[in-house]
Amino acid sequence: MRHLLGIEGWRRADIEALLDRAEAHLPGGSASSSVLQGRVVANVFFEDSTRTRTSFEMAAKTLGAEVLNWTAQGSSVSKGETLLDTVRNIEATGPVALIIRHRSSGAPHLVARHVRCAVINAGDGTHEHPSQALLDAFTLRRHWGRLDGRTVLIVGDILHSRVARSNILCLKALGARVVVCGPPTLIPVGIEQLGAEVALHLEPVLPQADAVMCLRLQTERQSESFFPSTREFSRLYGLNAARAGQMKAGALVMHPGPINRGIELAPAVADGARSVILEQVANGVAVRRAILEVCV
Numbered sequence: 001m002r003h004l005l006g007i008e009g010w011r012r013a014d015i016e017a018l019l020d021r022a023e024a025h026l027p028g029g030s031a032s033s034s035v036l037q038g039r040v041v042a043n044v045f046f047e048d049s050t051r052t053r054t055s056f057e058m059a060a061k062t063l064g065a066e067v068l069n070w071t072a073q074g075s076s077v078s079k080g081e082t083l084l085d086t087v088r089n090i091e092a093t094g095p096v097a098l099i100i101r102h103r104s105s106g107a108p109h110l111v112a113r114h115v116r117c118a119v120i121n122a123g124d125g126t127h128e129h130p131s132q133a134l135l136d137a138f139t140l141r142r143h144w145g146r147l148d149g150r151t152v153l154i155v156g157d158i159l160h161s162r163v164a165r166s167n168i169l170c171l172k173a174l175g176a177r178v179v180v181c182g183p184p185t186l187i188p189v190g191i192e193q194l195g196a197e198v199a200l201h202l203e204p205v206l207p208q209a210d211a212v213m214c215l216r217l218q219t220e221r222q223s224e225s226f227f228p229s230t231r232e233f234s235r236l237y238g239l240n241a242a243r244a245g246q247m248k249a250g251a252l253v254m255h256p257g258p259i260n261r262g263i264e265l266a267p268a269v270a271d272g273a274r275s276v277i278l279e280q281v282a283n284g285v286a287v288r289r290a291i292l293e294v295c296v
């Protein structure tokens with residue numbers, strides 16, 4: 001039984017082994033579809049999700065598991081039950097893995113110290129979203145073969161993004177150059193220590209990118225007087241058709257979802273020829289099947 005709490009600490013060989021395993025979990029691949037037969041996996045989501053929750057559910061079910069879907073809404077959390085009491089009670093019903101999303105950074109790490117089953121981090125606060133980074137790297141690897149020497153530009157709300165943090169760690173480990181771009185108010189202090197370069201203006205770095213990963217502007221975490229406003233952000237950093245035209249031929253457009261259409265990403269670009277956004281989602285099932293196979 002192993003946990004997946006973050007990309008931090010993973011070596012290149014560990015990541016490549018997981019991504020190699022995920023290849024066998026693609027539709028028509030050689031991986032067994034019954035490794036979790038007779039087991040139960042629990043989705044434990046204290047925060048909302050569309051992609052991550054359904055993808056883990058699909059991954060578990062197509063490996064033969066039953067899936068318990070627990071969400072905080074409608075639960076005894078409203079009566080004051082604690083995180084640890086909640087997860088211990090869910091564990092007592094018999095799952096072999098808890099797939100946890102929580103708004104507090106470090107919540108899955110705390111849970112992992114208090115339960116016997118596997119704990120998989122499905123996104124904790126502004127900290128990490130490791131399965132998202134692995135599926136993003138998997139998507140890029142399927143396009144490029146290797147990531148060495150490639151430039152991935154991550155644009156937008158880096159400050160609040162667990163996706164950015166896990167992706168920087170994962171992409172750097174695989175040999176890519178990572179540039180983060182956004183207004184100074186949305187770039188966390190010390191992000192360079194993870195190996196990312198920082199750009200405050202989009203135009204100079206856009207033509208250098210082999211892939212541009214747009215991130216959702218997390219307006220729910222900002223005050224009304226926050227700079228930039230949604231409109232300013234869109235004008236300065238939004239990937240619209242004109243800016244997409246400045247990208248290299250063959251460069252890819254990514255987004256972890258959910259998209260604020262027309263803010264960080266124009267609909268024509270999100271749905272255009274460069275976009276691999278739905279490939280990311282499809283690949284997520286194979287990657288999460290591999291994660292469950294390794295952890296359980």
Ligand code: CP
Nearest residue numbers: 049050051052256257
């Ligand atoms: N990418 C991602 O985490 O999406 P959800 O919030 O819908 O799970």
